[in-house]
Amino acid sequence: MSIKTISTKPFSDQKPGTSGLRKSVPTFQEPNYLENFVQSIFDSLEDCQGKTIVLGGDGRYYNRQAIQTILKMAAANGIGRILVGCNGIVSTPAASCLIRENKALGGIILSASHNPGGPKGDFGIKYNIDNGGPAPEKVTSAIFERSKTIDNYKILEAADINLDKPGSFKLGTMDVEVIDAVAPYVKLMQSLFDFDAIKGLLTSGKFSMCMDSLHAVTGPYAKAIFEDCLGAPAGTVKNGVPLEDFGGGHPDPNLVYAHELVEVMFGNNVPNFGAASDGDGDRNMILGSNFFVNPSDSLAVITANAHLVPGYKDGLAGVARSMPTSEAVDRVAKEAGFDCYETPTGWKFFGNLLDANKATICGEESFGTGSNHVREKDGLWAVLFWLNIVAARGESVEEIVKSHWQKYGRNFYSRHDYEEVDAGKAKELMERLRSMTGDLKGVTFGNYEVEYSDDFSYTDPVDGSVAQKQGLRIGFTDGSRIVFRLSGTGTKGATLRVYLESYEPDSSKHGLDTQEALGELIKIADEIAKIREFTGRDKPTVIT
Ligand code: G1P
Numbered sequence: 001m002s003i004k005t006i007s008t009k010p011f012s013d014q015k016p017g018t019s020g021l022r023k024s025v026p027t028f029q030e031p032n033y034l035e036n037f038v039q040s041i042f043d044s045l046e047d048c049q050g051k052t053i054v055l056g057g058d059g060r061y062y063n064r065q066a067i068q069t070i071l072k073m074a075a076a077n078g079i080g081r082i083l084v085g086c087n088g089i090v091s092t093p094a095a096s097c098l099i100r101e102n103k104a105l106g107g108i109i110l111s112a113s114h115n116p117g118g119p120k121g122d123f124g125i126k127y128n129i130d131n132g133g134p135a136p137e138k139v140t141s142a143i144f145e146r147s148k149t150i151d152n153y154k155i156l157e158a159a160d161i162n163l164d165k166p167g168s169f170k171l172g173t174m175d176v177e178v179i180d181a182v183a184p185y186v187k188l189m190q191s192l193f194d195f196d197a198i199k200g201l202l203t204s205g206k207f208s209m210c211m212d213s214l215h216a217v218t219g220p221y222a223k224a225i226f227e228d229c230l231g232a233p234a235g236t237v238k239n240g241v242p243l244e245d246f247g248g249g250h251p252d253p254n255l256v257y258a259h260e261l262v263e264v265m266f267g268n269n270v271p272n273f274g275a276a277s278d279g280d281g282d283r284n285m286i287l288g289s290n291f292f293v294n295p296s297d298s299l300a301v302i303t304a305n306a307h308l309v310p311g312y313k314d315g316l317a318g319v320a321r322s323m324p325t326s327e328a329v330d331r332v333a334k335e336a337g338f339d340c341y342e343t344p345t346g347w348k349f350f351g352n353l354l355d356a357n358k359a360t361i362c363g364e365e366s367f368g369t370g371s372n373h374v375r376e377k378d379g380l381w382a383v384l385f386w387l388n389i390v391a392a393r394g395e396s397v398e399e400i401v402k403s404h405w406q407k408y409g410r411n412f413y414s415r416h417d418y419e420e421v422d423a424g425k426a427k428e429l430m431e432r433l434r435s436m437t438g439d440l441k442g443v444t445f446g447n448y449e450v451e452y453s454d455d456f457s458y459t460d461p462v463d464g465s466v467a468q469k470q471g472l473r474i475g476f477t478d479g480s481r482i483v484f485r486l487s488g489t490g491t492k493g494a495t496l497r498v499y500l501e502s503y504e505p506d507s508s509k510h511g512l513d514t515q516e517a518l519g520e521l522i523k524i525a526d527e528i529a530k531i532r533e534f535t536g537r538d539k540p541t542v543i544t
């Protein structure tokens with residue numbers, strides 16, 4: 001086995017986005033594209049010689065090939081030991097758990113999260129640091145800078161490693177351990193939740209659940225937890241076999257893409273509880289029978305009920321939410337007397353707050369919730385949290401959410417996505433808004449008067465780093481908000497996200513339909529941003 005140094009030329013487009021580098025599979029298959037980025041990661045690490053790293057992905061098309069390449073490159077770059085999941089499959093939260101438990105230097109996670117997979121689908125790669133969380137901006141910037149000047153990469157000439165079952169191997173001087181990535185994760189979940197109470201609920205004969213893994217990574221984890229440990233009947237986990245193309249579906253747990261689950265949960269004689277997770281297992285959607293839990297509300301309910309869950313019963317240090325996430329959780333924090341942090345979009349911004357014990361639970365409106373148990377959002381964690389709350393309160397999902405609104409008021413909330421619009425036009429729309437934001441204070445639109453408008457900027461309270469241009473916010477005097485930002489995870493054209501929120505303290509109005517309640521704000525958003533004019537669309541692609 002010999003180490004080869006291969007000459008290469010830089011690609012100009014290897015800037016990591018909200019969550020790592022995401023491109024189409026054909027782009028990743030271009031000669032040296034993957035190798036350049038992987039070498040840029042190794043070159044940016046201060047000292048990786050002899051260290052341990054974790055490697056795995058969500059099982060999408062190109063996962064296996066990429067893993068073999070990365071293993072050989074890691075060996076050539078002096079990594080001491082690699083822990084890789086069987087079949088190369090590790091969910092994102094489980095990878096975070098493995099990095100932490102094995103005190104690894106970091107991890108390389110192969111995933112394009114909720115983007116579709118397959119030969120023409122998307123692929124992605126991201127680096128996580130030793131706390132188990134996504135690399136912060138200073139690391140991703142260093143990787144990007146390196147990718148712009150790279151002229152060679154190193155790779156070991158060796159045969160492929162057999163990833164089909166656990167085993168130990170050598171690649172040059174590097175140890176490769178193919179491990180069962182499910183068991184350590186299940187153990188971590190058992191340490192946080194009341195498995196006896198949840199088992200009691202699931203085996204009572206009065207409660208049924210349906211978990212849709214969307215043919216993505218959580219299938220084996222969900223079967224081990226719900227069917228093997230918690231006694232739910234076989235078949236509780238649907239679409240539980242990870243497939244390279246996710247069965248042709250779009251592995252995003254929302255009302256549009258998880259329509260099979262929606263069909264199961266809305267109607268007569270439906271299960272009491274439904275849940276879905278995304279491609280790499282960090283997102284979740286929670287449904288009650290005939291009831292959708294908005295992710296921002298889910299974060300607020302989880303926070304308000306954390307005392308019922310063993311791992312959190314001693315209280316929370318604080319909470320954090322991404323800026324566009326609704327302010328429902330702020331109300332819970334205020335009442336409970338702990339801090340609520342508002343961060344830019346992307347889980348990487350929660351890392352410092354969790355490490356410094358300023359926040360215990362974090363969440364994003366984009367179906368992401370998690371806590372300090374790992375440093376990623378965690379889909380199955382959220383499902384277990386909800387089941388634990390349901391078991392402890394003996395109430396339905398709908399009753400729990402409605403009584404939450406009764407106590408704190410309801411933050412009506414919706415996100416409108418305009419996917420795959422012309423990138424130039426989307427940029428123009430944002431630039432135009434940016435140039436207007438300074439002048440809107442005091443301007444009225446229908447019943448709403450602008451209180452502030454700005455381009456969100458965040459100063460990390462732990463390390464002082466500053467993130468600018470994180471989304472245009474328009475806040476109104478009654479607490480309503482409209483936020484505009486462009487997605488940093490898409491791979492085709494641009495995706496415009498419009499976030500709408502209004503607060504309703506009067507419980508007699510909580511039954512209103514969300515889009516109706518937000519109707520005037522939706523019109524104002526279009527009036528201010530000229531969405532229809534710039535995008536050429538008369539309605540959003542996805543409404544959450
Ligand atoms: C989206 C979500 C964001 C999430 C990210 C990764 O990013 O909006 O909350 O952290 O996916 O799952 P965006 O495409 O908006 O940049």
Ligand code: ZN
Nearest residue numbers: 113114280282
């Ligand atoms: Zn994901």
